[in-house]
Amino acid sequence: MKKFFSVADVDNLKEIVSEALSLKAAPHGNSELGKHRMLGLVFLNPSLRTRLSTQKAAINLGMDVMVMNMDKDGWALETRDGVVMNGTTVEHIREAAAVMGEYCDILGLRSFPTLKDKEADYSEDLFNKFIKFCGVPVISLESATRHPLQSLTDLITITEHKQKDKPKVVLAWAPHVKALPQAVPNSFSEWMCRAQEEGLVDFTIAQPAGYELSEEFSKGAHITTNLDEALADADFVYVKNWSSFKEYGEVYPVAENWLLDNEKLKLTNDAKVMHCLPVRRDLELSSEILDGPNSLVIKEASNRVWAAQVVLKRMLEELKG
Amino acid sequence: MKKFFSVADVDNLKEIVSEALSLKAAPHGNSELGKHRMLGLVFLNPSLRTRLSTQKAAINLGMDVMVMNMDKDGWALETRDGVVMNGTTVEHIREAAAVMGEYCDILGLRSFPTLKDKEADYSEDLFNKFIKFCGVPVISLESATRHPLQSLTDLITITEHKQKDKPKVVLAWAPHVKALPQAVPNSFSEWMCRAQEEGLVDFTIAQPAGYELSEEFSKGAHITTNLDEALADADFVYVKNWSSFKEYGEVYPVAENWLLDNEKLKLTNDAKVMHCLPVRRDLELSSEILDGPNSLVIKEASNRVWAAQVVLKRMLEELKG
Amino acid sequence: MKKFFSVADVDNLKEIVSEALSLKAAPHGNSELGKHRMLGLVFLNPSLRTRLSTQKAAINLGMDVMVMNMDKDGWALETRDGVVMNGTTVEHIREAAAVMGEYCDILGLRSFPTLKDKEADYSEDLFNKFIKFCGVPVISLESATRHPLQSLTDLITITEHKQKDKPKVVLAWAPHVKALPQAVPNSFSEWMCRAQEEGLVDFTIAQPAGYELSEEFSKGAHITTNLDEALADADFVYVKNWSSFKEYGEVYPVAENWLLDNEKLKLTNDAKVMHCLPVRRDLELSSEILDGPNSLVIKEASNRVWAAQVVLKRMLEELKG
Numbered sequence: 023m024k025k026f027f028s029v030a031d032v033d034n035l036k037e038i039v040s041e042a043l044s045l046k047a048a049p050h051g052n053s054e055l056g057k058h059r060m061l062g063l064v065f066l067n068p069s070l071r072t073r074l075s076t077q078k079a080a081i082n083l084g085m086d087v088m089v090m091n092m093d094k095d096g097w098a099l100e101t102r103d104g105v106v107m108n109g110t111t112v113e114h115i116r117e118a119a120a121v122m123g124e125y126c127d128i129l130g131l132r133s134f135p136t137l138k139d140k141e142a143d144y145s146e147d148l149f150n151k152f153i154k155f156c157g158v159p160v161i162s163l164e165s166a167t168r169h170p171l172q173s174l175t176d177l178i179t180i181t182e183h184k185q186k187d188k189p190k191v192v193l194a195w196a197p198h199v200k201a202l203p204q205a206v207p208n209s210f211s212e213w214m215c216r217a218q219e220e221g222l223v224d225f226t227i228a229q230p231a232g233y234e235l236s237e238e239f240s241k242g243a244h245i246t247t248n249l250d251e252a253l254a255d256a257d258f259v260y261v262k263n264w265s266s267f268k269e270y271g272e273v274y275p276v277a278e279n280w281l282l283d284n285e286k287l288k289l290t291n292d293a294k295v296m297h298c299l300p301v302r303r304d305l306e307l308s309s310e311i312l313d314g315p316n317s318l319v320i321k322e323a324s325n326r327v328w329a330a331q332v333v334l335k336r337m338l339e340e341l342k343g
Numbered sequence: 344m345k346k347f348f349s350v351a352d353v354d355n356l357k358e359i360v361s362e363a364l365s366l367k368a369a370p371h372g373n374s375e376l377g378k379h380r381m382l383g384l385v386f387l388n389p390s391l392r393t394r395l396s397t398q399k400a401a402i403n404l405g406m407d408v409m410v411m412n413m414d415k416d417g418w419a420l421e422t423r424d425g426v427v428m429n430g431t432t433v434e435h436i437r438e439a440a441a442v443m444g445e446y447c448d449i450l451g452l453r454s455f456p457t458l459k460d461k462e463a464d465y466s467e468d469l470f471n472k473f474i475k476f477c478g479v480p481v482i483s484l485e486s487a488t489r490h491p492l493q494s495l496t497d498l499i500t501i502t503e504h505k506q507k508d509k510p511k512v513v514l515a516w517a518p519h520v521k522a523l524p525q526a527v528p529n530s531f532s533e534w535m536c537r538a539q540e541e542g543l544v545d546f547t548i549a550q551p552a553g554y555e556l557s558e559e560f561s562k563g564a565h566i567t568t569n570l571d572e573a574l575a576d577a578d579f580v581y582v583k584n585w586s587s588f589k590e591y592g593e594v595y596p597v598a599e600n601w602l603l604d605n606e607k608l609k610l611t612n613d614a615k616v617m618h619c620l621p622v623r624r625d626l627e628l629s630s631e632i633l634d635g636p637n638s639l640v641i642k643e644a645s646n647r648v649w650a651a652q653v654v655l656k657r658m659l660e661e662l663k664g
Numbered sequence: 665m666k667k668f669f670s671v672a673d674v675d676n677l678k679e680i681v682s683e684a685l686s687l688k689a690a691p692h693g694n695s696e697l698g699k700h701r702m703l704g705l706v707f708l709n710p711s712l713r714t715r716l717s718t719q720k721a722a723i724n725l726g727m728d729v730m731v732m733n734m735d736k737d738g739w740a741l742e743t744r745d746g747v748v749m750n751g752t753t754v755e756h757i758r759e760a761a762a763v764m765g766e767y768c769d770i771l772g773l774r775s776f777p778t779l780k781d782k783e784a785d786y787s788e789d790l791f792n793k794f795i796k797f798c799g800v801p802v803i804s805l806e807s808a809t810r811h812p813l814q815s816l817t818d819l820i821t822i823t824e825h826k827q828k829d830k831p832k833v834v835l836a837w838a839p840h841v842k843a844l845p846q847a848v849p850n851s852f853s854e855w856m857c858r859a860q861e862e863g864l865v866d867f868t869i870a871q872p873a874g875y876e877l878s879e880e881f882s883k884g885a886h887i888t889t890n891l892d893e894a895l896a897d898a899d900f901v902y903v904k905n906w907s908s909f910k911e912y913g914e915v916y917p918v919a920e921n922w923l924l925d926n927e928k929l930k931l932t933n934d935a936k937v938m939h940c941l942p943v944r945r946d947l948e949l950s951s952e953i954l955d956g957p958n959s960l961v962i963k964e965a966s967n968r969v970w971a972a973q974v975v976l977k978r979m980l981e982e983l984k985g
Contacts, residue, residue, distance in 0.1 A: 621755035
């Protein structure tokens with residue numbers, strides 16, 4: 023594996039989940055694989071779970087880790103070519119990425135969208151250039167449009183907790199006070215559509231009108247604007263807010279109640295409830311669910327380690343080969 | 344040891360000091376104990392000595408360490424239950440603590456008081472909730488009301504330098520330009536009162552009227568508002584500023600001179616002088632003392648490693664067991 | 665080696681370069697040397713390359729590393745003696761340095777100049793006091809007037825790429841929008857003058873009138889204000905901006921074109937082009953050169969690891985001895 027950016031970088035979902043669960047069963051079984059290998063984690067935006075879980079995964083594999091927090095440093099990167107750099111950007115991504123590639127065997131990068139310029143965000147220009155110029159394998163720690171380590175974690179968690187071969191999985195939009203990226207729902211949808219193709223799940227998206235995800239990510243999903251209809255017989259409900267893709271980055275008022283609570287949960291097949299965290303209690307998701315027996319959110323966060331570890335392991339194996 | 348938050352978490356002071364001094368004599372004797380164990384250090388406020396010394400102690404024991412600086416990230420935690428999180432807090436301590444507990448075998452937490460709401464600060468609500476929800480052993484890296492790693496360090500340092508069985512130890516208030524927490528003096532007082540009970544020291548607190556510490560921490564100490572009287576025959580003088588507990592967080596003008604200098608030191612039994620650092624020279628403590636033969640401040644800071652290491656060692660041993 | 669602050673701390677340039685290149689050939693050959701040794705990296709100013717490369721060098725040698733970013737913490741250090749610390753400085757360098765020296769076997773320090781007070785900057789007061797009070801070997805990670813790890817890297821890179829015994833090396837001033845320190849050109853000049861003395865290079869400085877470096881650093885160099893003349897037959901061109909030393913920290917308007925491009929490169933002996941990075945494209949240096957076959961900038965950045973590693977190795981060997 024040279025790149026972990028989208029579901030397209032994984033050949034077989036069942037296999038990667040199974041390999042991740044083996045690592046969970048024996049976290050230090052490959053602690054020689056990463057010896058004398060350096061992982062560099064570059065954060066252009068803040069991170070808690072992603073940084074800690076990826077760092078831990080690398081350490082489990084015997085790697086060394088260097089973290090670069092570039093979000094607060096005013097270390098603004100230029101990505102455009104043909105520009106005289108006499109403004110606020112202090113370094114071009116051509117040099118910055120190449121230099122980090124010299125010091126590290128594998129790089130991870132986090133970079134959020136602007137939510138203002140749809141075309142720029144969805145071109146993933148920064149990410150693609152970073153991959154191109156750094157010259158080493160790159161893991162997405164969340165890009166403008168995707169969060170693949172989260173989605174792989176989610177699939178691992180669903181696999182561990184499913185009670186039937188092909189559970190019904192629902193991605194359910196939820197309220198928020200801020201305009202959030204589409205990266206997590208895009209990515210979850212792209213992974214679940216692929217899992218549906220591979221016969222692993224039955225996938226439905228429920229969101230208010232105006233909050234449709236880009237078809238690039240949702241093609242193949244059952245899509246509805248009726249939450250109750252979606253919840254019927256659901257085995258897993260994945261709760262998440264996102265801002266509008268169509269009216270890019272906008273937040274429409276939504277009249278109906280989209281907050282999942284125990285009352286709504288009765289419509290489901292005693293569904294397990296998921297969320298990528300951080301979650302705003304009683305705004306996005308009710309406390310009664312978060313503190314109740316149906317919540318998987320902590321187990322899900324815990325599984326982030328194994329998602330990161332299986333990806334790093336595959337990259338390291340290719341470096342060795 | 345499941346928790347290191349106050350002197351009540353230690354059974355026997357003599358034993359823990361003696362064990363710390365053994366670690367000082369052979370720092371890497373237990374470097375297998377922490378293998379594949381992760382320490383997470385969470386700072387809601389800045390830290391220099393505490394971070395470095397605890398990190399070093401963990402590395403001496405063979406642990407891996409992840410540091411989370413959450414003070415500058417605007418990662419505001421919600422601690423109240425039953426609140427709709429539609430404001431500025433982005434994550435509830437229930438989730439944040441639980442997730443960190445998934446990634447780490449032991450957690451350290453630093454969280455300063457507000458100095459505005461006495462009841463809230465002295466309830467140690469944040470700390471107690473963190474301990475409750477993270478599910479792993481927790482070390483205080485300084486809380487609203489206590490700094491136990493500092494106090495253990497201080498007892499180690501007194502033990503190393505004492506010339507008699509039961510030296511006279513004086514906690515002496517000193518001037519400052521800012522309103523400082525009571526955590527260090529509270530903690531020092533609580534540890535010295537206990538040490539007095541165990542027959543290890545004779546303990547006196549000297550502070551101007553209005554600066555009395557909470558009885559919860561000072562019960563058993565000799566207390567005076569006369570510095571000269573306190574200094575008489577002192578073997579150790581622990582210098583520290585703090586703001587008022589009664590008029591919570593207030594700074595009263597003090598007419599008399601409370602700055603310790605060589606002149607005042609003559610009243611003592613050639614006392615060794617201690618301070619937790621950072622110290623403001625010639626405001627809190629005179630340069631002549633800091634640069635002279637009676638100062639223990641650097642040796643004291645150095646001993647922070649062994650205080651942290653003995654606590655981590657005990658926690659690791661319990662994890663293993 | 666007890667100190668790495670200027671070229672004067674190195675006995676023989678040829679030998680240290682040769683030793684660095686051996687480390688490059690076998691990075692992990694000395695991974696026992698740093699066992700149980702702690703490197704502390706203290707940054708009073710931001711860093712990317714220096715932090716990562718030095719951290720990696722230390723890890724290659726088996727050391728542990730602790731990083732202290734003190735630039736954003738408002739942890740203002742007092743350096744003057746005899747001052748009542750009732751202002752904004754929270755700790756004196758006497759205590760801060762001594763404490764760090766207790767926790768670390770070797771310390772690195774970065775501290776930029778003010779560019780306002782020439783005498784204060786060029787006295788290197790902060791650095792000298794840090795060395796004096798910390799009590800352990802100190803590596804400069806760039807001080808007010810020098811950047812020796814960069815200069816050693818540059819000499820390593822020149823040695824690797826030279827086609828003749830005594831290549832012509834030109835330090836060429838370049839435009840910028842900000843007032844930059846003289847540390848990199850001072851240091852490069854001081855190292856190249858010494859290399860010239862040892863018969864390793866022929867060294868020329870080209871800068872506009874008013875941008876002369878201090879003679880302390882440039883003594884022995886050929887100095888000209890005519891860029892074309894300097895470029896004639898050059899084998900290496902080291903491009904760098906700096907502000908005025910004479911009118912300290914000032915930026916004069918420069919009428920002539922000092923931007924190096926392929927047209928100007930024709931004047932040289934097909935010279936290799938160097939820059940310490942970050943570089944502002946098409947302001948300091950043309951994109952056509954940076955993206956062309958003559959640029960060494962990425963290889964140069966990569967060599968930072970071996971410069972740091974050879975210095976750390978020598979310091980560790982002396983600790984052992």
